[in-house]
Amino acid sequence: QVQLVESGGGLVQAGGSLRLSCAASGRTFSMHAMGWFRQAPGKEREFVVAISWSGGSTYYADSVKGRFTISRDNAKNTVYLQMNSLKPEDTAVYYCATQKARFGRADEHSDYVGLYDYWGQGTQVTVSS
Numbered sequence: 001q002v003q004l005v006e007s008g009g010g011l012v013q014a015g016g017s018l019r020l021s022c023a024a025s026g027r028t029f030s031m032h033a034m035g036w037f038r039q040a041p042g043k044e045r046e047f048v049v050a051i052s053w054s055g056g057s058t059y060y061a062d063s064v065k066g067r068f069t070i071s072r073d074n075a076k077n078t079v080y081l082q083m084n085s086l087k088p089e090d091t092a093v094y095y096c097a098t099q100k101a102r103f104g105r106a107d108e109h110s111d112y113v114g115l116y117d118y119w120g121q122g123t124q125v126t127v128s129s
Contacts, residue, residue: 002026002118004096009123012086016127020081022096022120030054030074033104035116036081038092038125047111048094051079052104059106064090086127093122 008020022034035050049060049070058070069082079096097116104115 002098004098004118004120006094006096006120006123009094009125011126011128014086014088014127014129016086017082017084018086018125020083020094020123020125022079024077024079024098027098027118029077029098031102033099033106033110034072034079035097035099035110036070036094037097037113038094040092045095045113049081050106050110052106053102057106059108059110061111083125086125088127088129091125091127093124095122096120
């Protein structure tokens, strides 16, 4: 059974940084592209960023480009999200997800939730002004 466990969320002031982690098990992690999504109260889940199976390509939502960085360590079955220059509008529950297909890329299609078949439970990020 595939499990994704996020960690690293918390409360931070605007302008601060957080690093989220997503530890995966139950699948050959290195063969699958990964994504981060977020959902704020009263809003739909939105795409944040994706990384290809090899880590060779990434794709960011415009709202986080230049502030967030995704990376992966296939030896540790973990994907990371470094979040800098955080804004109050970044407040949300952050979810990691793994793509169903093997050897997936990260591109403009990566925001489609139907590509992902397993999701973590989420970690809360709160940015105070």
